[in-house]
Amino acid sequence: MTTALPSQSAPSAALPGLDAATLSSLKKLTQYYAVTAFIALMIGVLLGPLQALNYGGINVYDYPLLKVLIKSYYQGLTLHGVLNALVFTQFFISGWMLYLPVRDLNVRPNMRFAWFTYLTMTAGLLTAAVPLLTNDATVLYTFYPPLEGSPVFYIGAAVMVAASLLVAGQVVWLWLAWKRAHPGRVTPVVTYMSVATWLMWVVAALGLVVEVVVMLIPWSLGLTRGVDPLLARTLFWWTGHPIVYFWLLPAYISWYAFLPRQAGGRMASEGLTRLAFAMFLVFSVPVGLHHQYADPNVQNSWKIIHMFLTFLVAVPSLLTAFSAAASLEDAARAQGGRGLIGWVRRLPWGNASMTAQVLAMVSFIFGGAGGIVNASMAFSPVVHNTAWIPGHFHITVGTATTLTFMGVMFWLVPHLTGKRLASPRTALASVWWWFTGMMLFALGMHWQGLAGVPRRAQVSASAQQAVYDAMHLGLPKAITAASGIVLFVAAILFYAVLWRTLLSRRVDDPESTPIPTSEAISAAGETLAGASPLVRRTEPLLALTFAALVLVILVYGPVIAPMLANYQFIPGQRLW
Amino acid sequence: MSRAPESAPPARLDHHALERYETAWLGVAAVMTALLFVGVLASVVSGTYPLLDAGSGHAHDGPIVRGRVDPKNLAATPFAKPGLVVDAAGQPLLNDQGTLDAYIVAGNFTFQPAVLRVPAGVPVTLHVTATDVAHGFEVTGTNINAEILPGHVASLTVTFRHPGEQHAICNEYCGVGHHNMITRFVVDPPATGAKETQ
Incomplete structure (x- = not known):
């Protein structure tokens, strides 16, 4: 960081600071993580219009040329989901949330370990990619057993997730070393947010790790005679809901700490920021049953308890909405903005990075509201597993996360490489097209879902078109198909900018594009002794992690115990 | 600098005002969450949708035990x-x-x-x-x-x-x-x- 900010720490004798060689290696590593992520997203996004056209009533999967590459709609959908939701997010976040706390704390990480982690994650990705591409793991990104994919897929996925836990370990390790070297100091806010998110992910990942390592891998290798589909689903959703916070919180880091300065203002309140992340750490995981309201053989009382905890996690997102809006308003008024909402016009709309993130927030208002609907037991049966659900998550992970990361790339690439953003105007256009495409997709899919169209179905090829014709879907189908085209244009514009930037020559000192760390209106202060009670109480992140773990065991133990006691060995099937 | 500026810059949000708004918003968020939970719970209790059996509610002929079957x-x-x-x-x-x-x-x-x-x-x-x-x-x-x-x-x-x-x-x-x-x-x-x- 080129600006001297309170969060910057002077290196101490016990803890070496970043030297030029380490910084250069770290920047290169972050670039590798980010570029690998955006290559995965590019392939996934190119498959997207095919899915949108399907829900527009146009079946493109029977074209011979496409059939050579992709055997079925379901293989295409599996690749789309795995690459966009699992690979893109995890690679970008692993680079982003290693780089930020290291720079924030100014500590020297073990770069050999960091590169080893990147290579492990990439090896896992390439391993899992083989069966995905050969149509041997067409199980979608939820891979519910007893549909049985190739063991190579489960092993590759497990290695990839394990690598993310190594990044988590390295960041927590560096943070603890910094704490020891700086007793009595308040953890700087960017580090606080990163460490809280990593610790949440460690608690969250336990379910998936147990499902894949204990159940799916031995079963797919033929070592066990079957798996219980209900227990597998329960362990999957232990991770499957908090994973969306693992995708979302790294974007929140940018909204809290960087976006205010990009908009010309200040971060609102550090205390509130810490409270939000502490709440996410404790309440993100014990909520998974809200994905299983429709599952048999689960006590309704536990479904209700998970629902209550799910609603609690809405509180830190509402706090984020407040802080983000307050900091944007502060920025706009500082630039002469007036009126109750007229100030919005004074935001720097010419800046593609800021625009991407503000549009991501706007769409997330609808996405978050839809999420509350999904989490409500009484509404869930109306929308569960209908087209409403993909409509919902394309304006959450598809914008709040993805559009924010796209916007971040516009400053992060120049910051890491010293290359200049090619064509800021095209960059700006790409984010508006993306936003428009996602809003249209969400409109069409929510609408179709309410009419009763199921998700993840090749409806355009169904032999029973009369059933869908009776739902009067002309307009929502047209909107969904159009959204696929709009998003395709958005992707071409965005990747034209990204590749032209990355392939251009290095012209500036990379550090001349700073990390846009913002000042806070209400700062936390430097020392714990002088900090507010809120800052002091949210500081012990390890204790909060322990509390999260206890809460998870309390609300999952009684759910999982009867599933173990009545374990069903159901053999695997390959039905694609 | 004893002379006042001709047009004062707009007053920016200060620490204290922000804290008041924050507290109010936190209260609004908590109340909304509580109302939502109570509303959905009322809907569940009054039976606006069919609840799934948890595996013990129905007597069956034949080997269906605790909602499980071979x-x-x-x-x-x-x-x-x-x-x-x-x-x-x-x-x-x-x-x-x-x-x-x-x-x-x-x-x-x-x-x-x-x-x-x-x-x-x-x-x-x-x-x-x-x-x-x-x-x-x-x-x-x-x-x-x-x-x-x-x-x-x-x-x-x-x-x-x-x-x-x-x-x-x-x-x-x-x-x-x-x-x-x-x-x-x-x-x-x-x-x-x-x-x-x-």
Whole structure:
């Protein structure tokens, strides 16, 4: 960081600071993580219009040329989901949330370990990619057993997730070393947010790790005679809901700490920021049953308890909405903005990075509201597993996360490489097209879902078109198909900018594009002794992690115990 | 600098004002969350949608224990004869909880029976299981929506108020034939002479 900010720490004798060689290696590593992520997203996004056209009533999967590459709609959908939701997010976040706390704390990480982690994650990705591409793991990104994919897929996925836990370990390790070297100091806010998110992910990942390592891998290798589909689903959703916070919180880091300065203002309140992340750490995981309201053989009382905890996690997102809006308003008024909402016009709309993130927030208002609907037991049966659900998550992970990361790339690439953003105007256009495409997709899919169209179905090829014709879907189908085209244009514009930037020559000192760390209106202060009670109480992140773990065991133990006691060995099937 | 500036810069949000707004917003968020929870709970308690059985509520003939069943041995269970449970004369049979029973089997990209018929006006308990992989059971125009897992029985009780024809659609990916897994779901007018409940 080129600006001297309170969060910057002077290196101490016990803890070496970043030297030029380490910084250069770290920047290169972050670039590798980010570029690998955006290559995965590019392939996934190119498959997207095919899915949108399907829900527009146009079946493109029977074209011979496409059939050579992709055997079925379901293989295409599996690749789309795995690459966009699992690979893109995890690679970008692993680079982003290693780089930020290291720079924030100014500590020297073990770069050999960091590169080893990147290579492990990439090896896992390439391993899992083989069966995905050969149509041997067409199980979608939820891979519910007893549909049985190739063991190579489960092993590759497990290695990839394990690598993310190594990044988590390295960041927590560096943070603890910094704490020891700086007793009595308040953890700087960017580090606080990163460490809280990593610790949440460690608690969250336990379910998936147990499902894949204990159940799916031995079963797919033929070592066990079957798996219980209900227990597998329960362990999957232990991770499957908090994973969306693992995708979302790294974007929140940018909204809290960087976006205010990009908009010309200040971060609102550090205390509130810490409270939000502490709440996410404790309440993100014990909520998974809200994905299983429709599952048999689960006590309704536990479904209700998970629902209550799910609603609690809405509180830190509402706090984020407040802080983000307050900091944007502060920025706009500082630039002469007036009126109750007229100030919005004074935001720097010419800046593609800021625009991407503000549009991501706007769409997330609808996405978050839809999420509350999904989490409500009484509404869930109306929308569960209908087209409403993909409509919902394309304006959450598809914008709040993805559009924010796209916007971040516009400053992060120049910051890491010293290359200049090619064509800021095209960059700006790409984010508006993306936003428009996602809003249209969400409109069409929510609408179709309410009419009763199921998700993840090749409806355009169904032999029973009369059933869908009776739902009067002309307009929502047209909107969904159009959204696929709009998003395709958005992707071409965005990747034209990204590749032209990355392939251009290095012209500036990379550090001349700073990390846009913002000042806070209400700062936390430097020392714990002088900090507010809120800052002091949210500081012990390890204790909060322990509390999260206890809460998870309390609300999952009684759910999982009867599933173990009545374990069903159901053999695997390959039905694609 | 004793001279006041000609046009004062707009006053910016200060620490204290921000704290007031924050506290108010936190209160609003907490109240909204509480209201939401109470509202949904009221809906659950008043039965606006069919709750799924947790595996102990229904007595079955044959080896269905705690909502579990052996998918390879459905022949020994009521799932051997999918459809409404009827007596020797073909009349729907009330179970000991005062509802009719209908058994439905999902598998191989189809539902059995091929056309499900239930009477309107009487509570019917639907029992659904799968033979191969996970399926979904969604009845259009209703809020009947359940995950169907092999080895598990999803049971829910509904009363259809109006006769009519709907469709049961599989809404959980089950393989290449997933999009064709749709069947007719017919609600017949209340049978004349049948015992009216409620």
